[in-house]
Amino acid sequence: MLFGLPVEAARAAAAAGDLVLLGCFEPEDPPHYRCVRDHDWRVVDEDAWQADVLAALTRNGYIDDGDDS
Template identity: 45%
Template sequence: MIPSCPECGARGVPLMFGMPVPEAIDAAEDGDLALGGCVMREPTPNWQCPRSHQWRDDDTAAWDRHLLTVLTAHGYRETI
C-alpha cells in the first residue's frame, strides 16, 4: 500500500520523524523516504508527496511494513 496525496494525487513516501539512521538518510536522498525532523504535530503525518504535502494514514501496520522495506533496500538490518 502506497497512498496517494489527497491534495495533488502524487505517490506518497513514508514520512519519518526523529534522528534518522544512515540508511534513512540514503533513502531520503533517493526520494524513497521523507525526513520530517524532530518536531511532530498532532495528528502526526506519516506520508509525504514530492510537493511536500503531508497527511496521515491510520493504517500504521502497512506504514511500518513499507518503511522497513524501504530501509532494508538501503542496507538496514534489524537488530534485537
C-alpha cells in the same frame, strides 16, 4: 515520513527519494506520507505504513537486529 535522528539507512533512503526526514519534533497528529508535490496525508493502517518505512530503510541498507531499545 520519518521523525527523529535518522540512521544512515534513513539518510540514504531520503537521498533516494524513498523517505522524507522531518526532524526530531513530531507533531501531535503527524502525517504518514508525502507526495512529490508536498501533499501530506495520514492512513488508517499504521501497520502498513510501518512496513513501508521498514521496506524503504531495508532497500537502503538497514538491517533489523530485533533490538527495539
